[in-house]
Amino acid sequence: MDNDCLSCPVRDESLFGALPEEAVRRLNNPAENLVIPAGEVLYRENAEASASYTLKDGVIKLTRTAMNGREQILRLLTRGDVMGLECMLGQRYNHTATTLTPVQVCRLPLTVLKRLQADNPALNHALLARWAAALQQVEMLAVELGTKKASERLATFLLFWNERTGGHDDMPLPLSRTETGELLGLTVETVSRFFADWKRRGYLSEKAGVVYLHDRNALRELSGGDTSGLLG
Amino acid sequence: MDNDCLSCPVRDESLFGALPEEAVRRLNNPAENLVIPAGEVLYRENAEASASYTLKDGVIKLTRTAMNGREQILRLLTRGDVMGLECMLGQRYNHTATTLTPVQVCRLPLTVLKRLQADNPALNHALLARWAAALQQVEMLAVELGTKKASERLATFLLFWNERTGGHDDMPLPLSRTETGELLGLTVETVSRFFADWKRRGYLSEKAGVVYLHDRNALRELSGGDTSGLLG
DNA sequence: CGGCAAATTGAAATTCGTCAAGCGGGGTGG
DNA sequence: CCACCCCGCTTGACGAATTTCAATTTGCCG
Numbered sequence: 001m002d003n004d005c006l007s008c009p010v011r012d013e014s015l016f017g018a019l020p021e022e023a024v025r026r027l028n029n030p031a032e033n034l035v036i037p038a039g040e041v042l043y044r045e046n047a048e049a050s051a052s053y054t055l056k057d058g059v060i061k062l063t064r065t066a067m068n069g070r071e072q073i074l075r076l077l078t079r080g081d082v083m084g085l086e087c088m089l090g091q092r093y094n095h096t097a098t099t100l101t102p103v104q105v106c107r108l109p110l111t112v113l114k115r116l117q118a119d120n121p122a123l124n125h126a127l128l129a130r131w132a133a134a135l136q137q138v139e140m141l142a143v144e145l146g147t148k149k150a151s152e153r154l155a156t157f158l159l160f161w162n163e164r165t166g167g168h169d170d171m172p173l174p175l176s177r178t179e180t181g182e183l184l185g186l187t188v189e190t191v192s193r194f195f196a197d198w199k200r201r202g203y204l205s206e207k208a209g210v211v212y213l214h215d216r217n218a219l220r221e222l223s224g225g226d227t228s229g230l231l232g
Numbered sequence: 233m234d235n236d237c238l239s240c241p242v243r244d245e246s247l248f249g250a251l252p253e254e255a256v257r258r259l260n261n262p263a264e265n266l267v268i269p270a271g272e273v274l275y276r277e278n279a280e281a282s283a284s285y286t287l288k289d290g291v292i293k294l295t296r297t298a299m300n301g302r303e304q305i306l307r308l309l310t311r312g313d314v315m316g317l318e319c320m321l322g323q324r325y326n327h328t329a330t331t332l333t334p335v336q337v338c339r340l341p342l343t344v345l346k347r348l349q350a351d352n353p354a355l356n357h358a359l360l361a362r363w364a365a366a367l368q369q370v371e372m373l374a375v376e377l378g379t380k381k382a383s384e385r386l387a388t389f390l391l392f393w394n395e396r397t398g399g400h401d402d403m404p405l406p407l408s409r410t411e412t413g414e415l416l417g418l419t420v421e422t423v424s425r426f427f428a429d430w431k432r433r434g435y436l437s438e439k440a441g442v443v444y445l446h447d448r449n450a451l452r453e454l455s456g457g458d459t460s461g462l463l464g
Numbered sequence: 465c466g467g468c469a470a471a472t473t474g475a476a477a478t479t480c481g482t483c484a485a486g487c488g489g490g491g492t493g494g
Numbered sequence: 495c496c497a498c499c500c501c502g503c504t505t506g507a508c509g510a511a512t513t514t515c516a517a518t519t520t521g522c523c524g
Contacts, residue, residue, distance in 0.1 A: 064371065064375055066375050066376075066379040066380065067456060068379065068380070068384075068456045070378075070379040071379075072374060072375045072378040072379050074371055074374060074375075086364065088360070089360065089361060089364055091364070094368065094371070121353060121356075124353075124356040124360075127360060128320070128321065128356075128359060128360065128363065129321060131360060131363035131364060131367060132318065132321055132323075132363060134367055135363060135366055135367045135370060136326065138367060138370045138371050138374055139296065139306055139326070139370055141374050142304060142306060142370055142373050142374045142377060143296055143298050143304045143306075144298075145374060145377035145378050145417060146302075146304040146377050146414075146415075146416070146417035147298040147300065147302040147303075147304050147417065148298065148300070149511070149512090150511075150512070151511095152300075176470070176471090177470075177471060177472090178470080178471095182378075183378075184378070185377060185378035185379065186512080186513090187512075187513055187514080188470085188471075188472095189471090189472080189473085189512090189513075189514080190511090190512060190513075192470095192471060192472055192473085193472085193473080193512095195471095195472095196471095196472070196473080208521095224299065224300045381479075381480090382479075382480070408502070408503090409502075409503065409504090410502080410503095418480080418481090419480075419481055419482080420502085420503080420504095421480090421481075421482080421503095421504080421505085422479090422480060422481075424502095424503060424504055424505085425480095425504085425505080427503095427504095428503095428504070428505080
C-alpha cells in the first residue's frame, strides 16, 4: 500500500502542503491510505470524531439530517479537500460523509494531527484557511437557498460544478436526482423536470452520469447572475 | 472612554478570554471602544478588511447580497461574538455588518491581532473555535432553508432566538418583518401573515419590538422538530 | 431476460410570492 | 399642539411556482 506522504500526488493541495518536507518526513507515513467504493459512509454525524480525512480522488458529500428526517447536503468535496477537522476541537462529527464515487482517502488520526500542530505553528494558518473556505462555501449555499428559485439554483449549481471540475463541456455529475434535490432544497420531481426541459431546449444532454453543457449562456441567464467566486 | 481590556465585562466571552492576563496587559489597551446607534453599517462586503470587531452589547446582522439584488442574513451576532476575522486571512470582508440595535463594539486592528497571534499560540485554538462556531451556525441556517417550509422556519427561529437571548417569555426581537424574511428566505407578507395567525391563536403577542411567547409547545410543534443545539 | 431502483411524466393540491390597497404610529413641520 | 407624511406592517385576492401523489418508463445489474 502506498502511503508515502512525501510523494503523495495531492500533497500540495492538502494540509501537508503547508509543512516543510522535513516535517512530513518525520511523520513516518502516519496516514492510512483507504480505497472505498461508491455509496459508503466514511463517518457519521454525531459519531465520536477521532480522525480527519484528506480526499485524494473521487467525490464525497457531507450531509446533515434535519429533525423532520429530510437530508441536506452541505458540501461536496473533491481532490485535495479535507473533512472531519472538527475532531481537533473535541467535537463529534458534524456531518455524515458519504462517497458518491469510488474514492481514495487518507485517514489522519487525531493524535497525529495534534502532534503536527504542536510542532508546526505554520499548520495553524492552513487549518484556519480550511475552516474559512468551508464557511465560505456553506454561506454561498445558504444565499442560494434563501434568495433564488428552483431553476436558478439548479442552473447555478450546474455551472458551479462545471467550473469546479475543470470547466470542460462534458462533466461527470455523480449526484442522483434525489441528491441534487437534497443539495438545492428541491424535490426529485422538480429537478427531473428542469433537466428534461433543458434537454428539450438543447441547453444540455446527458449520458451515463455525464452531463454535456451545450449552451452555458442560456444556463447563465437562467441562473440569475454570474457564478464568479463560487469556487471558494 | 473605557477601553481597558483587562476589566472588560465581556473578556471571558471574547477572544481574549483565551489569553493570560499578562498578555492582555501587555496589549496596553489596543482596542478602540465604539458606541454606535442602530441601523449603521460597521463594515461592508468586499471592503478592505483591516480590523475585526468584538460585540460587547447589542445585536448585529451579517448579510450578503445575491446577484439578483436580494439580501440574505447569514448570522445574527450578540454579546461576545466576533466579526471580521477574515481580515487575518488577507481577505476582504465577506459580509456587510449592520447594527440592529444601539451597539457597543471593540475594534481590533489587524496589526494587533497579528502580533497577538505570533506571541500567543493559545490564541489559535480560540480562533479555530470561532470559525467552527460560525460554520456551525450557517450550516444550521442552510438546513433550515433547504429542508423546512415557511411556518417551520419562522417558528424554529423564534424559539432559537428566545434561547439565545436568555429564554425568558419576553424577548426583544430587533428584526423588522422584512429582515426576518431576509434571514429565513421569505417575503415580508409571508412573515407578517404567520405572526398575525399565531397572535390570533394566542401563541404569542407583541409590543414595541418585544415578543411574548405564550405557548412554546405550539411553536415547537409548528417548528417540526426540536431546537436543541441551535445555539452553536 | 427479469427485476429493482431511479427517473420521468401527468394531474391535482398547496404553499408562497406578487400585486394592490389600507392601516397605523412616530416624527416633522407648520 | 396638531396635522400630515412616510415607512413599515397588515390584509385580501390572485396566480405562479413547487410539492405531492400516482402511474409509467427507463436503465442497470445480476
